[in-house]
Each structure stands twice: as C-alpha cells, then as structure tokens.
Amino acid sequence: MSIASVFDIALVALILAIGASTILVRTAFAAVVMFAVYGLLLSIAWVRLHAVDVALTEAAIGGGMTGLLLLGAVARSRSDDVDRVRVGYPVRLAAGGLCALVVAGLAIVVLHPPAAVPTLAPVVMENLPPSGLGNPVAGVLFVFRALDTLLEKVVVLLALLGVWSLAPDRAWGGTPGLQVYAKPDPPLIFLAQLLPPVGIVFGIYMCWVGAKDPGGAFQGGTVLAAMWLLVIVAGLQKAPAISRLWLRGLLIAGPMLFLAIGLAGWVFADAFLAYPEGYAKPLIVAVEATLTLSIAVALAMLAAGPPERAQQQ
C-alpha cells in the first residue's frame, strides 16, 4: 500500500468521523464548528480527486462562508433556546430515510458505472481555444453556460434582499449590527490590520488566475468578503448603511455588466451571451473582475445580516 492510499483512507475515516460528530454533538455551536472542519476536510478530498476548482469552492463557500453564516445564526438565537430544542423521532426518522434514499441513489450510480461514462469534457476542451481561456471550468461558467451563471448572481442578490427584508421597518436603510460575531479586542484588531493586505492581493490573484487555472470570481470574492468582514468586526471600519448608493451600485455592477455584454453579443456576435471573435477573453476577465467585487459585497452583507440601527443623519 502506497503512502498516498494510506493518506486517502485516513482522510475518508476522518471525514466520516467529523461528519458523524456534527450530528451527534450536543450544542449547536459545536455542531457548526464541526461542520466548518468537515468542509475543510472535504476540500482536501476534492484536491485528492484532482478537482481543484471544486476544492477551492468547497473551502470558501461550503466550509468558510456557510460556517460563518451558521455561526451568526447560533449567536443571534439565544444559545439556551437552540440547544434545548430536541427534534422528535418522526422527523429524525424522515431525515434518516431521506439520507438513505440519497445515498442509495448515489451508490447505485457509483457502484454500477456505465461501460463508457458519458462526459462532455473532451467537447469542452475542443471548443475552449477560441475563447482564450485555459480553465475549462471558467469556460463552462462564462462561455457555454453563461446564462446559468448570470442568473445565479441574481439569485445571490435575491437572497440578500430576503435577509434585509427581515429588518424592522424603522431600521430600513440603516446599518447591520455585527456584534454577534465578536467583541473587538487587541488580538482581533491586530489580525484585522495584518491579514487584509495579504488577503486582498490573494483574492485578486484568485479572480485573475481563474481564466487560466483553478480559481475564479466566486472564490476570489469570498476571500475579499472575509477580509472586509474582519475589518468591520474588529471595529476598524463601520458597516455601511444598506441604503448607500455605492453599496447598491457595487452589488449590481457585476450582473449588470455581464448582462450588458450578453446583450451586446446580440449585435456584435449574433447571439445573446456570445462574445465577438478575438474579444472573448478580455470581456470575460472584465466580467469576472466586476463579479468578484459584487460577490464580495453581497457575501459580506449576507453575513452582516439585516440592518439593525437606523441610519444616522
């Protein structure tokens, strides 16, 4: 047995153990921490499967962003309430049954693969060169299935508006309260001064490199969002009021530019969301860069939660 397979087996065992403890631990806080760890381990598993794009997304969104949102939810609900609620047996049985069904479905497919697994990967690689992109995932997201990507960004905006809609009427247009995450203390403030310069460069790099190698707007945007949140939570900068025009503008800039370029494709490249020959790469990079900003702002505001204080005049 090679070292690699020993590592893989240990990794799988660890993932299963952490997954089980996510369900079994007593407090909601511990479960969320376990869930974040689970996401990170899962991303290592994706790296082992050579799916680096998926690994990056899992680490950024699955472990990081979702973990943060869940932490916020635990902190917002009074902790004793969350932990005292015990789920009844019918619900547990139903959940267990559904999970079993999903696992059975997956097992059937994984254990009985068709003789030749159909895949579009060769076709994607064949059609990639005209776009100038080197990363097939970026090719699928921004060339072949651009409509899905565009509309997914609108979904993020709707989710944000949904979170905002939970605000009391008097606080509408005001600033989100972020105290649920932490109280500013010296180590946190030090970290918030130290990390962002590195993090911002890293986020921009991830977006830029996404055209050629694994990376992209969503991963880069998540890193930028994390840096911004860190600065706000540490109290170095105030959270913006949600009625600010620049905030709203940044939120829609990415989808708006994407849509505009898509519509321009009608005139210059004879189809909606087609790119004129030779201009594909610069256009896509421009869209990705703006999307990174929009996603960063949207994710940070999602984590910041609904406005709590009315805007000071």
Place this chain on the structure above:
Amino acid sequence: MPATTVLDATTADGALLVLAIVLPVVGILLSFVLGGRYAERIAGVLLPAGFIVACIIFLKVWQGGEPLIYIVGGWQPPLGITLRADGLSVAMMVAMAIVICLIGVFAHANFGSRAASVETRAPLVFWVMLMAISGAMNMIFLGGDLFTLYVALELLTFAAVPLVCLDGRVETLQAALRYLLFALLGSILYLVGTALLYGSYGTLDIVLMSQRVRLEPATLAAATLMTLGLFAKTALFPLHLWLPPAHAGAPAAASAVLSAVVVKGSFFLIVRLWFDALPGLLSVAASQLIGVLGASAIICGNIVALRQKRLKLLIAYSTVAQIGYLFLMFPLAFSADPSPHHYGDALTAGMLQTISHATAKAAMFMAAGLIYAALGHDRISELGGIARALPMTMFAFGLGGLCLIGLPPTGGFLAKWLLLEATIATAQWWWAIVIIAGGLLTSAYIYIVLSRTMGPPNAPLTLYAAVPKYQEVAALGLACLSVLLGLVALGPIDVLQVGRPEAPMAGLR
C-alpha cells in the same frame, strides 16, 4: 447510444424568448440601484411589457404550429443551453403573465411607493420579488435544460420565501422558515437527481435526454429524487404542511401570487420531467401512486378546509386540495392502455386546471384580503353582512368558488370534465369518485362562506377602511377570466399540443 440527435437551430423570433427572461432581470437590477421609490414604476412598465412579449410568443407558436427555439450564445446542446417555447410553455406564460399583472394592480394599494419620500422596506421587497417571480416562471416555462431549470427553481424559491414574512409577525416568520426548509430540501433533491442524470447520459438538454434515456436503476433513482423534491415544493400531500400557514399569513397580494403562481412552477417541472425529459418511463404502478397522493390531497385538503374558522386559512387549504387535482393527470396519462388520445387529453386537463386554479385562487385571495382590510378580521362566523358592504368583492369570491367547484362554463369545469372523460376512457372509475367527491366538498365550504356573508350581520357592521374600487376590479377581472376559461375549448386549446412528441410507446416500460 442512439444517434438520433437532431440539432436544433434558433428559429425566427427566437430572440423573444430571451427578452421574456431578461426584462424582469433588468427590472430587479434597476430597482436595487434606483431604490424602492422607483421599484413600483419599474414593475409597472416591465410586467405589462412581459405580458405583451408572452402574447406575441403565444401568437407566433399558435399560428406557426411549431415551437420557437433559441440557442443561447450560439452553443448547441449538449454543450450549451437551449430555450424552447412549445404549446405548454406559451399557454402557461400568457396565463401567469396576466395573473401577475393583475396582482400588480391589486398590490398598488398596499405596496404603492410613488408618493413616498424615502425608500421603505415592504414595497421594495415586494416589487423586486414580483418581478423575480415573473422572470423565474418564464425561465421554468422556456428552459430546455435541466440545470437551467434548477437555477430557475432557486430564483423562484428565493423570491417567494421573503413574501411570506413581509409583514414581520412572529408566526409568519415561522411559516417562512418552514417553507424555506421544505423548498431547499426540494432544491437539493432536484439537484442530486440532475447530477445523476448527467452522469448517466452526458447531457442536461431535455430533448437529447429524451432520446438517450433508458430504463435503468440510476435513472429511476434520479427521477425519484427529483420528483420527491418537486413534490415538496408543490406542496403535494403529505408534503403540504408548510403551505397553509405560509399562504394564509402573507399579505393578500403575496398570498395570491404564492398560491396562484409559485406552486405551479415546480408542478410544471414535474410535467416536463415525466412527459418530455423521461418520456414513457413512468410505470403504471408509480403513476397510480402519484394519483393516490393527489386523491388524498383532494379529500384531506377539502375536509380540513371545511373545518377552518378563518377565511384565509380556508382558501389556503383549498389550494392543497386543488393541487391534488393536478396530479390526477399522471395515472390518466400513463394508464395501462396507453393511447395518444388519452395522453393528450390528460395533459390538457392538467394544464387547464393549473391555469383556472391560478386565476380563481388569485381572485379569492384578493377578495379575502379586501374583506380582512375592511373588517379587520377574517373569522368566517362573523362575516355576516359583508356581501352588502362589498358586493363586487363577494361576487369575485363566488365566481372563483364556482371555478374551484367545477361548474360550467368555468375553466375548472372544463378541466374536471376532461379528467372525468379520461377516467372513463381508460377504465379507472376510482378517480372519477374522487373528482366528484372533491367537487361536493368544495361546494360545501364555498356555500358556507357565501351564505354567511349574505346573511344578516351579528352586530352593526363597522368598516375600518374604504376598499379602493380598482382592487375590487382586479379581483373581479381574474374571477371573470376563470369563468371564461371554459370557452377556450372553442379555440386556442389546441395550442397545448404544439411541439409535443408522439405519446410514448408502451415498449419502453
């Protein structure tokens, strides 16, 4: 793998399909940046524009007798995404666009923002979400790709859930959270199934899928997961638990759009899945099981509705029952003795039921909202005299009720008539009993409400607020539409068959 791949090409006027999806998206983005004060004005321009686009697409498909197709980005499936408008899509698009526009007219009274000096919460959220629902529905009707349809489902979910708790009371927040959990469960199951199908056939395009699909365990597992997920989103019995509190607690305009429009989106996907993507794969036993769920929904939903003390809850439970009728089309279309004739009839009946329920239920929720606004409550036992105070509103409620019961010449009558005809033609008398019993139960609770409202008031009636005329007109307009829908039998009903493949051969089973 069968090599019967016929490459589609963008048809003339295919660009209209893009317009139907892009218009609402532009509205959402503009509303974000221009702010809540302009959201209503933007919706006021874009929703009617969307209706006009839907009508043009309808006319092109009806007259041409051919589906409209648009290849997004010029990339043919399986690599790219295709938008397709067939008979089912155009009929649903026009119907939903009318309903959404009239709901917009009705909502002006509660979410009007033209006169406000600053942006306020509820109007911005409402108008953005209404445009999002209109765009998501168009995408569901036009999407020719299973993953694009997933994105549409997500759009629809995230637009619908905030509408439930728009007025921020604790119980509506609970209802919204429960709705969100059910809906996300549905999304995940649909997504897992889609991934399994892609793994088996290497395509997400519905037409390519239908040519490649084989009866094998992975496909069945995928289809089961997707169908279960969509059942949860459509609130089919016994996954309906989220619906009554969510639909009854929302503001009237939101209840109308949730009950009339949103649940029809996931239902349409079930139809697309079994009739188009996986034709002929639904076994007789499975279709009977779906029928049993539908029948249970009709009986249980109606009985529970009968016992309700509050009007909005009664209407919400009646939605649970009416959703049950939609699922009766499966055992009738996929019967043991398949013939193209019954197949088409059952499909037509299901679509007619979808559209007539949409118009009737929107009208009834609007009427209930007006009664609530006027009286400050909606307790059925204390509604005496309201018919005299708000005659037009009660007339709308009554007409909607006639459509739910299925009296001629309403759309509900035609739908149930076609269903009954199919039960006789396919020798499945047991469904006929359910349809008739459901009609009787429905007429019982409609009668109870109508007789109360026409009776004398318990105490002198005090009206808290004057009801604007245009709100009553919007409700009555929808109710009249539901009545007149029965007349489509004379004309455009054959549009539903445009672009439909032949009924599946029994050999596949």
